[in-house]
Amino acid sequence: MRGRIRTSSRAAVALAALLLLLAGCGGDDNSSGASGTTQAKQLKVAMALPGPINDKGFNQSAYAGLQACGQNGAQTAYKESVKPADFVKTLETFARSNDVVIGHGFEWGDPVKQVAPQFPNVKFVVTSNPLKPAQSNVVHSIINSTQGAYLAGVVAGAATKSNQIAGVGGLKFPVLEAQMAAFEAGAKSVNPKVTMKTVWLGTFDDVGKGKEAAQSLAASGNDVVYHIADAAGVGVINGAQAAKISAIGWGLDQNSVAPQTVVASQLVDTVKQISDMCKDIQAGTFPGGTAQLDGLRSGAAGVSKLYNLPASVQEQVDKAKQEIEDGTAKVPSIGGDLPGSGPESG
Numbered sequence: 388m389r390g391r392i393r394t395s396s397r398a399a400v401a402l403a404a405l406l407l408l409l410a411g412c413g414g415d416d417n418s419s420g421a422s423g424t425t426q427a428k429q430l431k432v433a434m435a436l437p438g439p440i441n442d443k444g445f446n447q448s449a450y451a452g453l454q455a456c457g458q459n460g461a462q463t464a465y466k467e468s469v470k471p472a473d474f475v476k477t478l479e480t481f482a483r484s485n486d487v488v489i490g491h492g493f494e495w496g497d498p499v500k501q502v503a504p505q506f507p508n509v510k511f512v513v514t515s516n517p518l519k520p521a522q523s524n525v526v527h528s529i530i531n532s533t534q535g536a537y538l539a540g541v542v543a544g545a546a547t548k549s550n551q552i553a554g555v556g557g558l559k560f561p562v563l564e565a566q567m568a569a570f571e572a573g574a575k576s577v578n579p580k581v582t583m584k585t586v587w588l589g590t591f592d593d594v595g596k597g598k599e600a601a602q603s604l605a606a607s608g609n610d611v612v613y614h615i616a617d618a619a620g621v622g623v624i625n626g627a628q629a630a631k632i633s634a635i636g637w638g639l640d641q642n643s644v645a646p647q648t649v650v651a652s653q654l655v656d657t658v659k660q661i662s663d664m665c666k667d668i669q670a671g672t673f674p675g676g677t678a679q680l681d682g683l684r685s686g687a688a689g690v691s692k693l694y695n696l697p698a699s700v701q702e703q704v705d706k707a708k709q710e711i712e713d714g715t716a717k718v719p720s721i722g723g724d725l726p727g728s729g730p731e732s733g
Contacts, residue, residue: 430669432456433464433481434489434661435474438591440467442618444638445591445657449491449514452661461665468592474498482506487668489514489661493560499525510673512664514657515562517722523675528664529721531682531733532562532655533569534711537718538690539635539653540573541707543581543611545700546633546650550580553609555600555623557591557616561722566653568719569727570613576716577703584609594622601626601634611635613653624649633695640691652691659687680725682733683711 432453440450450465457463464485469477474490475498481488482502489512490499496516503511503522513520516527543552552574554567571583584607586600597619601612605627612627613635614620620637621644627634628648636644636652660681667673681687689708693701710716714729726732 430461431485432487433485445617448657452658455662456665478502527678534683535653535688536566536569537573540570542651544574544578549610551609552611553584553604555614591617597622598626605630654689656687680733
């Protein structure tokens, strides 16, 4: 009958031997029921983001990187759209229950510097900050984004018909200023007649303000506009579309936002950046007290596929990429002592 076990004396002996064998093999391991294999302590990773995870750029790509950490076995948590007044409190809250705390963006540098000494056993990561951290439990992880900005500038310099291009930034952080300078340098490397106008919105979130800025720039003769403005950057693209001028996106390939308007996007592979950092920590590697640079050679920085432009523009981009790698292109530094081009630039 179902549910009833019947054994002979010989079967009982065999069963007892099997149970002893299993006990010797099993012991007190922490294996999962699904795989039956012993696992190390699960890494707990938390991320604090200054903007929304659906901004199609800076924050969305970082969140995707955090998801990749989860797919690699980490337990993850996050908080999006954290206001500056809440930075320290958010870091402290995460540090009490996580092994790794990531502050996404240059602006997290000082809050992490304040909080990290209180939690010496927690590993802190700050992205987009090129300065060497003071604490041994802090790493600054930087993508050499001036390289991608320079290439995006090459696209703008080749694509403009009015010889007037523009950049729209969120807040005036040094890493954003460096990228604006690199964008202009790239444009002038292929078109010395170019002039550039830069506008700072004072926000990364106001989509309407980004749209108004792009339309105003178009009205004054700029026919290519580039943004580093997160969610507000989507507004910049929308404004460029309404004004029928070209736009260059940032972070991810943003052509899908306005297929006829976005001719290229500066790529900043934050997914790879965050995912690789998690893998390194899981493997027991954490270069505390250092600034880690990743750039064009690894694919972390670059420019997307080009849209609605002649093949000659791609040829100019390819040439500039080679010049960045060999050090002949004069790409502004992202900050600190980090080189903008050459073999040591990531």
